[in-house]
Amino acid sequence: MKRILPALILLFCAxxxxxxxxxxxxxxxxDGHSSEKNLPIKWSVTKAKATGKETMExxxxxxxxxxxxxxxxxxxxxxxxxxxxxxxxQKRILLCLDRLSGKLKWEREVAQSPLEPKHGLNSHAxxxxxxxxxxxxxxxxxxxxxxxxxxxxxxxxxxxxxxPDMVPEIVVAAYDYAGNKTWEKVPGRFYSTHxxxxxxxxxxxxxxxxxxxxxxxxIVALDKTTGEEKWRVDRxxxxxxxxxxxxxxxxxxxxxxxxGSLCVTSYDPDTGKLxxxxxxxxxxxxxxxxxxxxxxxxxxxxxxxHNMAIRPxxxxxxxxxxxxxxxxxxxxxxxYVPSPLAVGKFFYVIxxxxxxxxxxxxxxxxxxxxDLGHDDxxxxxxxxxxxxxxxxxxxxxxxxxxxxxxxxxxxxRNPLGDACDSSAAVxxxxxxxxxxxxxxxxxxx
Numbered sequence: 001m002k003r004i005l006p007a008l009i010l011l012f013c014a015x016x017x018x019x020x021x022x023x024x025x026x027x028x029x030x031d032g033h034s035s036e037k038n039l040p041i042k043w044s045v046t047k048a049k050a051t052g053k054e055t056m057e058x059x060x061x062x063x064x065x066x067x068x069x070x071x072x073x074x075x076x077x078x079x080x081x082x083x084x085x086x087x088x089x090q091k092r093i094l095l096c097l098d099r100l101s102g103k104l105k106w107e108r109e110v111a112q113s114p115l116e117p118k119h120g121l122n123s124h125a126x127x128x129x130x131x132x133x134x135x136x137x138x139x140x141x142x143x144x145x146x147x148x149x150x151x152x153x154x155x156x157x158x159x160x161x162x163x164p165d166m167v168p169e170i171v172v173a174a175y176d177y178a179g180n181k182t183w184e185k186v187p188g189r190f191y192s193t194h195x196x197x198x199x200x201x202x203x204x205x206x207x208x209x210x211x212x213x214x215x216x217x218x219i220v221a222l223d224k225t226t227g228e229e230k231w232r233v234d235r236x237x238x239x240x241x242x243x244x245x246x247x248x249x250x251x252x253x254x255x256x257x258x259x260g261s262l263c264v265t266s267y268d269p270d271t272g273k274l275x276x277x278x279x280x281x282x283x284x285x286x287x288x289x290x291x292x293x294x295x296x297x298x299x300x301x302x303x304x305x306h307n308m309a310i311r312p313x314x315x316x317x318x319x320x321x322x323x324x325x326x327x328x329x330x331x332x333x334x335x336y337v338p339s340p341l342a343v344g345k346f347f348y349v350i351x352x353x354x355x356x357x358x359x360x361x362x363x364x365x366x367x368x369x370x371d372l373g374h375d376d377x378x379x380x381x382x383x384x385x386x387x388x389x390x391x392x393x394x395x396x397x398x399x400x401x402x403x404x405x406x407x408x409x410x411x412x413r414n415p416l417g418d419a420c421d422s423s424a425a426v427x428x429x430x431x432x433x434x435x436x437x438x439x440x441x442x443x444x445x
Contacts, residue, residue: 022075022425022432024130025199025244026382031290032341034386034426040443041389041401042412060430060441061102067093069125070197070380073434075099075427076131079177082439083110083138085124090115092125092140094175099427102441106179111171113142117161118195121337121380123421126197130207132224135174135182137207141196142171153191153215160191160214170211172200172222185227191215192240197286199244203256203269206230212241212260219245221272231272237261241285244339245269248291251313259285259298264310276314278323281306287335287382292342293361295324299349305334307349307357309364325364333357333369339382343390343404350392354379358406368408372400381423393420397435416440 019036026032043058056062067084074081080097091112096105115124127139143166150167153160162168168191173184190196191214198210206221217235222228241260247269248255256269262283266275282301290297296310309324327333332355341348346367347359354377358367372379378395385391385404389411393399397416403409418435425432430443 019428020426021077021133022073022427023133024074024201025072025128026288026339026423027384027426030201030244030246030288031248032339032382032384032423034384036426036429037387039386039389039426039429039431043399043414043442045415045417047417058442058444060443060445062438062440063097063102063104064437065095065434065439067091067125068123068436069434070123070421071125071128071199071434072422073425073432073439074129074131074136075425075432076133076136079105080432080439081129081131081136082434083125083127083129083140085115087115087124092142094129094136094138096136096177096179097439099430099441102439108175108179108181110138110173111140111142113144114163114166116141116143116168116195117193119193122195122197124195126195128199128422130200130202132202135176135224137172137174137200137202137224139170139172139196139198139200139209141168141190143168153189161193162191170196170209172207172209172227174207174224174227183227185222187211187220187222187229187232188218189215194240194242197242201245201247203247206269208245208256208269210243210245210258210260211235212239212243214238214240217261219267219272221269233267233272233274235261237263239283243285244288246289246291248296248312250291250294250296251311255312257289257291257296257312259287259289259300264289264298264308266312276316276318276322278310279317279319281308281326281328286337288339290340290342290347292347293345295361297340297342297347297359297361299335299340301334302336305329305331305336307334307359307364309347309361324362327364337380341383341385341390343385343406346404346406348383348390348404350379350383352379353377354394356392356400356408358408360406367406370408380421384424384426386426391424391431393424393433395419395421397433399424399433
């Protein structure tokens with residue numbers, strides 16, 4: 001007994017007091033928040049010019065990732081899941097890695113087909129997986145040859161870049177933790193000149209996928225156990241957007257809110273029924289909404305740039321009644337791709353150009369507007385919040401850590417020496433960052 005007791009004490013001390021998984025895009029609450037404490041705030045990978053030898057600080061492991069993809073890692077227990085596309089082989093792949101060592105446990109080919117057309121800043125594996133702790137779910141677009149039974153897309157908004165003899169379709173698949181495929185479904189076609197990137201999310205027994213596109217657009221909810229369709233929402237404006245819905249308790253009810261298709265909308269995630277709608281403010285959207293201090297916050301977009309706070313307790317068309325404040329601005333003061341972050345009574349926005357703004361949630365007044373100084377003047381990843389710190393990773397692979405107090409107080413700048421197009425994940429006292437070459441586990445071993 002005397003030998004067992006110290007071992008048990010060491011075991012419990014080794015487990016973080018606020019250990020939390022990161023099971024989906026932007027974490028357990030779809031908003032970039034982690035409840036974890038004592039995360040690393042300083043790390044680096046540096047290379048000596050004379051010898052080329054690398055020195056790593058606070059890096060537990062790094063694993064080379066074959067292919068390319070902008071999807072973010074997710075973490076559940078001792079498993080890390082990630083998607084990639086092997087360009088030459090035209091294969092879309094799901095990877096499972098060991099969280100403790102970074103070693104590959106298994107990889108599965110989800111789809112193989114000619115590569116779909118996309119924007120130069122997108123990838124063929126941009127949709128982040130999601131897991132419920134038992135199964136992991138993925139979504140890709142694949143092309144198949146057209147058959148005599150295929151009808152043309154209904155009223156396409158723009159001419160498709162897909163070859164006329166091919167049909168682009170979304171494929172959604174579920175795998176267990178041993179890598180066995182449990183089901184695969186095709187909820188519909190997908191036409192977008194910029195490609196696909198919206199990540200699936202889970203709500204109760206449903207897997208929800210947003211398919212805003214330049215043709216017959218929809219949001220669909222599938223039974224997470226069988227893949228059978230539970231409900232489907234028509235998106236009548238037929239305009240490509242790429243937003244991951246946010247599910248939140250707001251305005252006295254559970255709401256699924258997202259921007260896209262020329263509007264901002266809220267739905268009942270149980271039924272798909274529309275709760276409220278705001279028309280505009282622009283055409284295309286990528287960034288998800290966040291909720292804080294009683295308000296929803298939107299930043300967008302293309303071709304116009306806007307920041308907006310919305311009161312979430314409305315019904316029907318609330319365009320003229322529930323917008324608390326609205327700023328039409330420039331590309332440096334709003335975001336198109338990176339999603340914002342709610343921090344207490346503040347909203348943080350990192351623009352695609354690498355300029356960081358902080359707003360007072362209730363008034364829209366900026367508390368600061370600063371240039372983070374990324375080397376390549378591009379920013380794609382969404383910021384995260386943990387233990388009172390805001391982590392912002394640029395496309396140059398450098399993460400800026402700031403105090404989350406509404407002021408511009410930089411704690412550290414942490415280079416990895418490799419470009420980064422995805423967002424970080426946080427789990428069990430560690431940070432996971434995917435660069436173009438590697439997946440990094442940052443923190444203490």
